[in-house]
Amino acid sequence: MSIKLECPVCGYKEIEGNSCPNCDTDLTLIQRLSQLSEVETSTPTKIQAWQFAVIGFVFLIGLGIGTISSFLFIQPQSINATINIPNPVIVVPTPSTPAVLNTPLKAIQPATYTVKSGDNLSIITEKLCGQGASWQLMVQANPQLKGRENEIEKGEVFKVPNCKEAG
Ligand SMILES: [Zn+2]
Numbered sequence: 001m002s003i004k005l006e007c008p009v010c011g012y013k014e015i016e017g018n019s020c021p022n023c024d025t026d027l028t029l030i031q032r033l034s035q036l037s038e039v040e041t042s043t044p045t046k047i048q049a050w051q052f053a054v055i056g057f058v059f060l061i062g063l064g065i066g067t068i069s070s071f072l073f074i075q076p077q078s079i080n081a082t083i084n085i086p087n088p089v090i091v092v093p094t095p096s097t098p099a100v101l102n103t104p105l106k107a108i109q110p111a112t113y114t115v116k117s118g119d120n121l122s123i124i125t126e127k128l129c130g131q132g133a134s135w136q137l138m139v140q141a142n143p144q145l146k147g148r149e150n151e152i153e154k155g156e157v158f159k160v161p162n163c164k165e166a167g
Contacts, residue, residue, distance in 0.1 A: 003034045008055040029061075030054045111160040115152050121145070124152075129163035137161035 005027050006013045007020040015021065018028045030051075037050035113124060121135035129137060139145045141161035145152070152158075 003031065005030055005034060006051060008058050029058065033057070112157045113160055115154050115156040115158065117154050119152065119154070121149055121152065124158070125161065128160050133163060137163060 003016075004013070005015040007015060007022060007025055007027065008030065009025040010020060010023040012020050012022040015027060018031055019026050033050065033054045113128060115124065121138045125133045125135045125138050135149070138158060138161050139149060141159045145158070
């Protein structure tokens, strides 16, 4: 008694052999299960349900083969790495201290300039504020310089002027 199968892969119907003539899928297992169901029940609706189950079964086999092959693929690496498979180490990112705390705050103390050998107010102002800056900026920021603008000494510490103030 021949059972006509439906290919679970391509949907080809009325298959009488053990393989799909359309896509060459091996239908031996489906054939057996269909024969089994044929024996157990003769109602067409039950056969449809069985065919449905067979399709699911074949699908699960496919999944199993995929799982096994991936297992076989991974396993040699595990064996090479270690005999005792270690528990996976879950790395929990530790909350780092906020970067703000590590960054020194600027402008807590006013910037200063220490007079070097050969400096005069013009040179210092141009060093601090750029070429062409008026030396009077230094006097504005350092009122103690009034009256002795040309008598600064090496090692003196002056405030850095606000370069945007008018000269
Ligand atoms: Zn097929």
